[in-house]
Amino acid sequence: MRRRNIPAFIAVAALLIxxxxxxxxxxxxxxxxxxxxxVVRAFVKELPLLxxxxxxxxxxxxxxxxxxxxxGFLVAVLMDAFEVLYRAFYPLxxxxxxxxxxxxxxxxxxxxxxxMTPKIILIVIxxxxxxxxxxxxxxxxxxxDAIGLLRSMGATRVQIxxxxxxxxxxxxLFSGLRIAAAYSVVGAVISEWLGGxxxxxxxxxxxxxxxxxxxxxxxxxxxxxxxxxxxSLVEYxxxxxMPYRHLDKKE
Amino acid sequence: xxxxxVKNVSVxxxxxxxxxxxxxxxxxxxxxxLLGVSGGGKTTLFNVISGLLKPxxxxxxxxxxxxxxxxxxxxxxxxxxxxxxxxxxEDNVALPLLLKxxxxxxxxxxxxxxxxxxxxxxxxxxxxxxxxxxxxxxAALLRTYLFSRDVALLDEPFSALDTLTKxxxxxxxxxxxxxxRLSTLFITHDIDEAIxxxxxIYLLSGQPGRIVEEIVxxxxxxxPADFNLTPRFLDYKKQILSLL
Numbered sequence: 315m316r317r318r319n320i321p322a323f324i325a326v327a328a329l330l331i332x333x334x335x336x337x338x339x340x341x342x343x344x345x346x347x348x349x350x351x352x353v354v355r356a357f358v359k360e361l362p363l364l365x366x367x368x369x370x371x372x373x374x375x376x377x378x379x380x381x382x383x384x385x386g387f388l389v390a391v392l393m394d395a396f397e398v399l400y401r402a403f404y405p406l407x408x409x410x411x412x413x414x415x416x417x418x419x420x421x422x423x424x425x426x427x428x429x430m431t432p433k434i435i436l437i438v439i440x441x442x443x444x445x446x447x448x449x450x451x452x453x454x455x456x457x458x459d460a461i462g463l464l465r466s467m468g469a470t471r472v473q474i475x476x477x478x479x480x481x482x483x484x485x486x487l488f489s490g491l492r493i494a495a496a497y498s499v500v501g502a503v504i505s506e507w508l509g510g511x512x513x514x515x516x517x518x519x520x521x522x523x524x525x526x527x528x529x530x531x532x533x534x535x536x537x538x539x540x541x542x543x544x545x546s547l548v549e550y551x552x553x554x555x556m557p558y559r560h561l562d563k564k565e
Numbered sequence: 566x567x568x569x570x571v572k573n574v575s576v577x578x579x580x581x582x583x584x585x586x587x588x589x590x591x592x593x594x595x596x597x598x599l600l601g602v603s604g605g606g607k608t609t610l611f612n613v614i615s616g617l618l619k620p621x622x623x624x625x626x627x628x629x630x631x632x633x634x635x636x637x638x639x640x641x642x643x644x645x646x647x648x649x650x651x652x653x654x655e656d657n658v659a660l661p662l663l664l665k666x667x668x669x670x671x672x673x674x675x676x677x678x679x680x681x682x683x684x685x686x687x688x689x690x691x692x693x694x695x696x697x698x699x700x701x702x703x704a705a706l707l708r709t710y711l712f713s714r715d716v717a718l719l720d721e722p723f724s725a726l727d728t729l730t731k732x733x734x735x736x737x738x739x740x741x742x743x744x745x746r747l748s749t750l751f752i753t754h755d756i757d758e759a760i761x762x763x764x765x766i767y768l769l770s771g772q773p774g775r776i777v778e779e780i781v782x783x784x785x786x787x788x789p790a791d792f793n794l795t796p797r798f799l800d801y802k803k804q805i806l807s808l809l
Contacts, residue, residue: 461645466615467665467712468637477660481651556608558692 315560348528353535354530363517364536368370371502372540374430378437379498383491385438386445394479395471411443415504423509433505441494442503448490452483458468485559487565488552495544567593567628569614569716569748571641574623576609582773587623589767589776591716596748598759600805601769610774612698614750615641627716640712644721646705648693654704655689665784675713677754683707699730703737710787716748716753718791724755736790743787757793762799768792768808778808 330350336342337349348356357364389407393400417438422432456479464474506515514533521529553560569591576584585607591597599607613627613709616636625633631722632638641663648657655662656681659672662774667675680686683703693701711719723731723738740760742749753759759766760782768778784792792798 456649459645460641461651463619463641463643463647464634466617466639466641467661467664473664477649477663481649484651545681547637556651558694560696561692 332384334555344537352528355531360529367517374502375498376435378434379441382438382441383445386442390446390449391462415440419505419508428509436499436505437501444490449483452486453479456482472476484556492545492548495548496541498539572624574613574620576620577646584772585775591748591750593748595764596749596761596762598751598766599769600759600766602771602775603754605771606774611720615639639716640709641718642705642709642722644724646701648701650693655688658708698726699734718750720752756802756805761793
């Protein structure tokens with residue numbers, strides 16, 4: 315473990331110990347707040363079921379994320395290439411983000427049923443936005459002089475995009491991707507709450523109805539674990555794609 | 566190329582005259598300086614010559630061929646080195662070749678041997694942020710050269726460097742120029758730099774930019790390192806100062 319991570323580690327450990335203490339002293343009824351040890355026990359016991367449901371959720375999240383990123387990329391490129399599209403759709407884009415996901419999810423279920431489709435649509439809606447906005451900002455941050463230089467070399471628009479605009483937007487793209495990755499899991503779970511045949515969201519509604527708080531907590535931690543995992547995957551890809559951002563400046 | 570000619574170029578923006586009837590020429594292997602105050606429209610003139618900007622009147626001819634308003638023939642280097650931070654020096658330098666459709670591997674192989682000549686040995690795989698200012702300008706110059714071995718426009722290429730680096734790079738620059746014989750049009754507001762490097766100097770007045778005088782620096786090349794301490798150098802300097 316790196317030295318700078320030690321404070322965070324201590325904070326988490328202290329919180330868990332405090333929680334365990336509260337449970338053991340019986341300050342809160344055990345059925346409402348299970349102790350961390352009980353949560354871990356539930357997690358281990360339910361592991362096969364959690365695994366099975368995770369796969370469904372992950373599959374939705376993955377398909378939705380890939381489609382959302384592809385769609386977001388396309389929208390950003392088109393809006394950057396045609397100023398008219400930018401002016402026409404940028405406000406609309408912002409409005410789509412003010413509509414809460416939970417509010418449109420039931421509608422999507424009514425329209426598209428209980429299968430995968432409405433879930434993927436929901437994930438696409440919530441993941442394309444950070445990607446599009448990140449890319450648009452990135453394209454606009456590209457150095458005007460560098461573009462001028464390439465033009466003086468007779469570069470085409472596609473070449474300018476490839477050599478200047480796209481690489482300039484990579485940092486913003488990756489910030490967008492990190493957010494999108496987290497949204498994709500949350501989106502999948504929310505859409506499963508509202509109807510479906512499997513997945514962590516469905517599992518959650520089931521254990522909630524059974525008042526199995528320990529399993530509730532187990533699945534909550536699992537979901538945030540999955541989100542964290544996806545985010546660190548994005549971070550890893552970022553480091554691989556942009557080695558020049560992680561140089562030591564020594565010659 | 567044999568000759569670059571700029572004929573009677575005039576440019577105005579929003580009714581304000583920036584360049585007025587500019588005519589200059591650059592012969593093969595020559596290093597010609599445009600010297601004038603900042604804001605005198607020098608950069609605008611370069612934008613016209615490189616084809617990025619269409620003048621209101623006048624022509625740019627390369628070996629008699631009209632290239633007015635057509636970018637892609639003359640290479641251009643700015644004060645900012647404009648090396649792409651996300652590419653290695655090798656790929657930055659190879660950029661003009663990539664734009665012409667040369668494959669990456671092939672382009673790298675072509676630029677490789679040039680590194681030594683430009684004093685950039687060992688810098689191929691480094692990123693711009695890892696190099697000093699002087700090294701970066703050299704890399705930018707190499708990129709400019711690889712784009713067009715005919716003629717280059719340099720817009721205050723060394724003005725962002727500190728005095729010591731600058732004087733070192735001047736010596737290096739004259740040396741390289743001896744070898745590669747690149748015809749160069751050079752913008753500067755530094756009188757010493759202009760006298761030190763040029764074969765000829767065009768003096769540009771400001772607002773609107775006009776050519777007021779052409780001065781030939783007849784000192785043979787390569788010039789000694791202490792040329793700027795000789796009386797002849799000071800004579801040139803006095804002459805220029807009296808005209809500006």
